[in-house]
Amino acid sequence: MTQATLDDDDLFDEAAAEMREDVESSLAAAAAALPASDDVWETDADNTLGVLNGLKGALNTGDAEDNLRDAKKWFSIGKEADAFEDAADLEAEIADLEGTLAEIESAHERVSELTATIPELRGALEEAEADGGDADGADG
Secondary structure (H helix, E strand, C coil), X not given: CCCCCCCHHHHHHXXXXXXXXXXXXXXXXXXXXXXXXXXHHCCCCCCHHHHHHHHHHHCCCCCHHHHHHHHHHHHHHHHHCCCCCCXXXXXXXXXXXXXXXXXXXXXXXXXXXXXXXXXXXXXXXHHHHHHHHHHHHHHC
């Protein structure tokens, strides 16, 4: 009876290949969860607040951050174990996605601030218009 055996090197190589696949899969899922460029660029809103609310919603990164975290976790383990023959491509892709997520999060924060500010600004302008109208009417 012949029994096929795998030595530790074969098992390590197999585990390394699976780990790389996990990292690549998580990176692909993170990239897929990013907002579509057209969703950020195009709008159907009727007013400024509608545009800002639409943009704020379009800047939602969904599961991208969680997927990137998974990729980084498995990449870190694989790199520490020296499991990847060439980890530069994975490292570069992780860095690119981190940069993109940081840009999206920054834009989301700025849009959120504007979304909160615009109604207050509109109210102040309406008040100024009403005060100006009363002053003009009282003098006439």
